[in-house]
Amino acid sequence: MKNHILAALLILPVLVAACTNTEKAPAGVEVQLQNPIIPGFHPDPSVVAVGEDYYIVNSTFHYFPGVPVYHSRDLQNWEQIGNVLDRPSQLPLEQSSVWLGIYAPTIRYHDGTFYMITTNVGNGGNFMVTATNPAGPWSEPVWLEQQGIDPSLYFEDGKCYMVSNPNSVITLCEINPATGATLSPGKALWRGTGGRFPEGPHIYKRDGWYYLLISEGGTELAHKLTVARSRNIYGPYEANPANPIFTHCSLAAQDSNIQGTGHADFFQASDGSWWTVFLAYRRYGGDYHHLGRETFLAPVSWEKGWPVVNGGKPVAERMKVRMPAQPKAPQPARFHEDFSAIGPQWMHIQHPIADNYSAHAGVLTLKGNGDGFDWGGWHPTALLMRQQDADCQFGSTVRLIGEGEAGIALYQSDAGHVEFFVRRGRTPEAVVRVRLHSLLHEEAVVPLKAGEARLDVRAWGDHYEFLLGGREIARVDSKLLSTEMAGGFTGITIGPYCRSGRAEFDGFDYSALSN
């Protein structure tokens, strides 16, 4: 008996340690996860799990509508169910360039209400909106006092806390979520581990610890995740000795095409397993990326009370993970858009001028107002969607009514864009024109018999081919449209536009290609 008690006493600390370090093998089934889970321009992801439903939001900068909402039940297939900011009153964009507008959002769910908090850089700063249905409608903005970007929310014991990074210090205050009023002075929590741009903070609670997850190093190659913890939400926070907990700025990932990993948000799936969404970009044709920062997924485990992302290994486009259930295999995109209803994937640069758009019987009619894609503080007539596949083909038949310019745009920023268009002054012609900073170059000019042409673009990762009536007339290197060359926080968007005159488009075709 005595021996049993002794044995029990000896084994107790081991059992306690095993329970607090909970290194249980994750349940579920082994599956092949395909990353990115939301490809193309989908930066700064934030995620919330509500039962078996998962929702992700992303930043959108100077685009309108802003902040797409994606829904999934299997963590692999994500469908856009709306946009949080779909009314100009929620999203002032006056003079917003590709560097301004909506920065990183956070989505949370509390007591039957969804919250989305973000920063409108250049037009009002931090604000939040609420909804009972994440597909919308979302409320008018409640403006917040605490400065800094990347605000996040944490709810506990009837209190609502906000964290952001004023003056590059992660700072916490309590707020009244209904009015936005600050209820406690800002408390500096952490400066990170010394990397530049400490940002993207989120607070989680697990086993009595508050975990403060942030990103450091900037959103390019040096991007990384670091974490600190405290028993008290106000601190002091101790840094994880194993920081950074995730980065591709490492020997192990130096040859990966996936780079810039960071800006993450953790969540627990319905089976209790931990996960993170984060942003990264894929390189094409060297150290260049043009599709923007995309949304990725990786498992999180806990070791000795600290989170470990993907077992401490780099992530890949295809990787074996354990998931709550087998997801559906993602289907390659292929569609003909007839614009009978303008779906949530279509965006504008700044607010659209409604009179310049109409759709009827499968034909989209656009009216130009003189604004193109060069900087102008401006409202170009264009419907743009994210290029989500490195290899894809898209196009339309364009008819100019009278004189003018209209066609298909490939837009990274005002400093880097390509238009494939029909132009009619005295004579009609098809043109491929490239803008790169101060350079404006017509790569091809082909005479046409009439102001109508079939324009298709074929994308192959590192270059684009421009097809006039099925015949290639020009090629453009994707790096000219890359973030490295053209700048901005966004990624390529594509679609019909009309700069001047009036034009009809017979819908818009898109299909993913694989080589």
Ligand code: 6LW
């Ligand atoms: C965003 C910041 C970041 O607010 O880039 O990569 C900024 N992370 O957290 C713009 O997306």
